[in-house]
Amino acid sequence: MAIRIQVTFDAAHPPTLGAFWAEALGYVEDAPPPPYTSWDEALDAMGVPLDQRDTAYAVVDPDGVGPRLWFQKVPEEKAGKNRVHLDVNVGAGVPRPERPDAVRARATELEALGARRLYEKDELGSFWVTMQDPEGNEFCLQ
Missing domain, CATH: 3.30.720 (Signal recognition particle alu RNA binding heterodimer, srp9/1)
Structure with a gap:
């Protein structure tokens, strides 16, 4: 059984936080699903309204070695120290x-x-x- 790890971050603005971590780790934005060539094209096809397109974002290791990082929008602010870092x-x-x-x-x-x-x-x-x-x-x- 192959196991892949994804690290999930709660975020106020997933694309901004995801861009920071992509730069910090040398990662890139996760590609849209085939057959789409851009996320806007994919989200249009999925019927995602424009005002909801900042609710999630993912970055990946371009070498395919490190875990995928997923950023999901949450309404509450971070409270307290991370239990994992x-x-x-x-x-x-x-x-x-x-x-x-x-x-x-x-x-x-x-x-x-x-x-x-x-x-x-x-x-x-x-x-x-x-x-x-x-x-x-x-x-x-x-």
Whole structure:
């Protein structure tokens, strides 16, 4: 049995949050179902009204390795700390002494996209920056 994982985010504006995570992870917008060549074409055929086209959004790993990320619109705002979060390894292959600078540089790039840096940790041989995405979901860069 093949198992595929999808990570689902509740969001105020799925396309905006999905675009952030696509940029953060090197993902792309999920393709519309065949035979459609665009989401507008697919949603027109499905009869989805224009005012409801921001209710969901998905991004995928272009290499087909990582999980699909699904963003669904919810009416309530985020409340409290995430019980699950993503760890994004941006320092893989970087020599240990250079990792903090590489991680900090990527954190700065993500801040320009709307993320917020919360704090840094350097302990037990690991360095990471804990951040929030544009809607307040916590994640770590390591």
